[in-house]
Amino acid sequence: MQLDNTLIALADSTRRAILDRLTQGPAKVTEVAAPFPISLNAVSKHIRILERAGLVQRRISGRDHMLSLNQQPLDETAAWIEKTRAFWTSRLDGLEALLKAEDALAKAKGKP
Incomplete structure (x- = not known):
């Protein structure tokens, strides 16, 4: 709240x-x-x-x-934003790694 x-x-x-x-x-x-x-x-x-x-x-x-x-509510909001940003950054980094691995596998099998 x-x-x-x-x-x-x-x-x-x-x-x-x-x-x-x-x-x-x-x-x-x-x-x-x-x-x-x-x-x-x-x-x-x-x-x-x-x-x-x-x-x-x-x-x-x-x-x-x-x-x-x-300042306290601003600090708490900034902390929540940072925590959320870190969560999504790690998730998106994982997705990027997965997609790159799939692309590499497809290329290795000779698919465009």
Whole structure:
């Protein structure tokens, strides 16, 4: 479920841009929203999706809502991607070796 929420959050370019901004350090919601040509309410909805995925943490100080990046879900997603990539790479390497062996056998038997 955590992986699903992370991937859903990363699927949108606005949310990825918010995360990119937060890699520079914590920021107020209004600072994060400023560069986007959408309403503050729309940006807040994107932020809530990022919070649900655990990618963004909010700290409230008076009227200011400070956002910061939580790297852990990204690290977990990267680890899953790497594990999956390694699995499929080994499977595809095995398939390639099998096909080459079959081609060599066919050539040895005189088949084109």
